[in-house]
Each structure stands twice: as C-alpha cells, then as structure tokens.
Amino acid sequence: MSLHQRPHQKPPAAGDSLPVSSPTASTAASRPHPLLTLPYLFSLLAVLLFVALLVPWGPAARPPSSSSSWRSYTLQDAAASAAAAGNGTVLLAAVSGPYLPFLSNWLISVRRAGRADQVLVIAEDYETLDRINAAWPGHAVLVPPAPDAQTAHKFGSQGFFNFTSRRPRHLLQILELGYSVMYNDVDMVWLADPFAYIVENHDVYFMDDMAPVKPLDHSHELPPPGKKGRTYICSCMLFLRPTEGAKLLLRKWIEELKEQPWSKQRKSNDQPAFNWALNKTAGQVMFLLDIFS
Incomplete structure (x- = not known):
C-alpha cells in the first residue's frame, strides 16, 4: 500500500447485519x-x-441629528434670541474652526462682564457650527454660502479677504432686523464692560487703529487721512444702532469691497474698504471715535 493510499474498509462478514x-x-x-x-x-x-x-x-425614518437640525437655524432666529437676552442688542463674533481657541479666550472675558447670553457667533463652516451648538446650543449660526474656512488663513491672503469681507453683510442683516449690534474680533479680551462707554445717541462707535495713546480729552472726530488718502480706523470692534446712517455706512462698505477685490498685487482685506466707506459717508453718519481704547 502506498503511503497516500486510503486503506480499504473491511467488508461486513456474512453474519453481520446493517443496523435497522x-x-x-x-x-x-x-x-x-x-x-x-x-x-x-x-x-x-x-x-x-x-x-x-x-x-x-x-x-x-431617522430623526434629524442635533448637527443637521442647526443647518436650518436662521440668522433671524439666532439674532432674536441673542437680542432678547441683551435688551435689543446682539454681541457678534465670526469664527472658523482654527480660531475656536481665540473664541474661548474672548468668551471668558465676556462672561465675566455678564454679557454671555447676548453672544451670537457666525460660524464660517459647518463643523464649527456643530461644535459650538453642541456645547452651547443656539449661540452659533451659519449664513450660507459657507466659505472654505477649514484652514487658518494668513493676513493678506485671499482666504482671509473672503472670510472678513462677509462681515458687513452680517452686520447689515442684523440692523435690518431692528437690533443694535456690537461686533468684536476674537483676538482680544475685555478688561471692562465696553457698553458703559457707549454714550449719547450716535449711529456708529469705533476706535482708531494708530499706536499713539491719546489724552482723555481727545477729539472724537475723524482724524486726517494718512498717506494712502484714507483714515486708519479699526474695524475690529464696532457698535452700530439700527439707524439709516449705520445702514448707509455698511452698504457703502460692501460697495467698496466690490470695487477693491483681492488680488496678488493688492492683497487687501476688509479694513481699507471700511475706511473708504467711513470717509465717503462722514457727513451723513453720526459716529463717535475712540470710545473703547
């Protein structure tokens, strides 16, 4: 028998029988x-x-998740909620994902001033919208279309221009709803409640972007234009009332941004356009300079 040959089964004997x-x-x-x-x-x-x-x-059918439900959350609803907490005033900031640590830092100072309930964050991407509302429901809204804001755009880049150029539209929409609005960049903190310094009844309040410290009795008029033919007013902290003067300024700001788009040669941002708009509407808008600095 070969090594791999299966062995033959022994046939049953004659006397054997199969099981029945x-x-x-x-x-x-x-x-x-x-x-x-x-x-x-x-x-x-x-x-x-x-x-x-x-x-x-x-x-x-699956119920809508918490993240998808915020996609239909409108600026009108979000602003109404924030304004109700702030006696008709919305405290506005705009961020994308890379700047969330700045937002957290800024919010600490806002909360200390007792103004956190007035905060409305314009989320510039859907991930940021979901993250903020997951932790703080109702305090973030996205105004479509969402720009490509997943990266931290450098100052002077086209991405930075696209991000900041949406600002006057957000502000104008809130004024059109009948609310006052304070806008803040989030790379700052409050050392005191700035609303205590909003005096009289002007359309717009802002501060100079120049370095020299001014005396307490300084003029609140626009300073003379700089070497580029315009002023250097900062658009990083603004307070606007829902007046025709404030709306006129914002519409002019939007126009100036269209006339001065970003290019590789110019590498602009929203602030020069704001200053041109401010200079061109100076006789029609009541403003107060340097109340926050």
Whole structure:
C-alpha cells in the first residue's frame, strides 16, 4: 500500500447485519414536526400580518441629528434670541474652526462682564457650527454660502479677504432686523464692560487703529487721512444702532469691497474698504471715535 493510499474498509462478514431502525424511531420520524402543523402556520401568518399593519414597510425614518437640525437655524432666529437676552442688542463674533481657541479666550472675558447670553457667533463652516451648538446650543449660526474656512488663513491672503469681507453683510442683516449690534474680533479680551462707554445717541462707535495713546480729552472726530488718502480706523470692534446712517455706512462698505477685490498685487482685506466707506459717508453718519481704547 502506498503511503497516500486510503486503506480499504473491511467488508461486513456474512453474519453481520446493517443496523435497522427500531419501530419507535420509525414512528417518530413519520410524525409531523409540531412547528409545521396547520394551526401553527396560521398563527404565524396572523402575527406577521399584524406586524405588517403596525410597522411601515422599509427602514424607519431617522430623526434629524442635533448637527443637521442647526443647518436650518436662521440668522433671524439666532439674532432674536441673542437680542432678547441683551435688551435689543446682539454681541457678534465670526469664527472658523482654527480660531475656536481665540473664541474661548474672548468668551471668558465676556462672561465675566455678564454679557454671555447676548453672544451670537457666525460660524464660517459647518463643523464649527456643530461644535459650538453642541456645547452651547443656539449661540452659533451659519449664513450660507459657507466659505472654505477649514484652514487658518494668513493676513493678506485671499482666504482671509473672503472670510472678513462677509462681515458687513452680517452686520447689515442684523440692523435690518431692528437690533443694535456690537461686533468684536476674537483676538482680544475685555478688561471692562465696553457698553458703559457707549454714550449719547450716535449711529456708529469705533476706535482708531494708530499706536499713539491719546489724552482723555481727545477729539472724537475723524482724524486726517494718512498717506494712502484714507483714515486708519479699526474695524475690529464696532457698535452700530439700527439707524439709516449705520445702514448707509455698511452698504457703502460692501460697495467698496466690490470695487477693491483681492488680488496678488493688492492683497487687501476688509479694513481699507471700511475706511473708504467711513470717509465717503462722514457727513451723513453720526459716529463717535475712540470710545473703547
């Protein structure tokens, strides 16, 4: 026999007999299984019919997740909530994902001043919208279309221009809803409540972007234009009332941004356009300079 040859089975001897089923086993095999009886099948069919009537065909509809529900959250609803907490005034900031640590730092100082309930954050991407509202429901809204804001754009880049040029539109929309608005960049903190310094009844309040410290009795008029023919007013902290003068300034700001788009040669941002708009509407808008500095 070769090594891999299967061994032959020994045939049964003449006296040997194959196993024969006993009468009991044969009888049991011939009986129908209790689960296959006609009454059981009718019962199973009735249960399936009952389930079919109660449960709709196809997969059950999933309830909207918390993140998807914020996609339909509007600026009108968000601003109304913030303004209700602030006696008609919205405290506005705009951030994308890379700047969330700045937002957290700024919010600490705002909370210390007791103004956190007035805060409305314009989220510039959907991930930021979901993250803020997951931790702080209702305090973030996205105004479509969302720009490409997943990276931290450098100052002077086209991405930075696209990000900041949306600012006057957000502000104008809130004024059109009838609310006052304070806008803050988030790379700052409050040392005191700035609302204590908003005096009289002007359209717009802002501060100079020049380095020299001014005396307490300095003029609140626009300073003379710089070497580029315009002033250097900072757009990083603004307070605007829902007046025609403030709306006029914002519309002019939007126009100036269209006339001065970003280019590789100019590498502009929103602030020069704001200053041109401010200079061109100076006789029509009531403003107060350097109340926050």
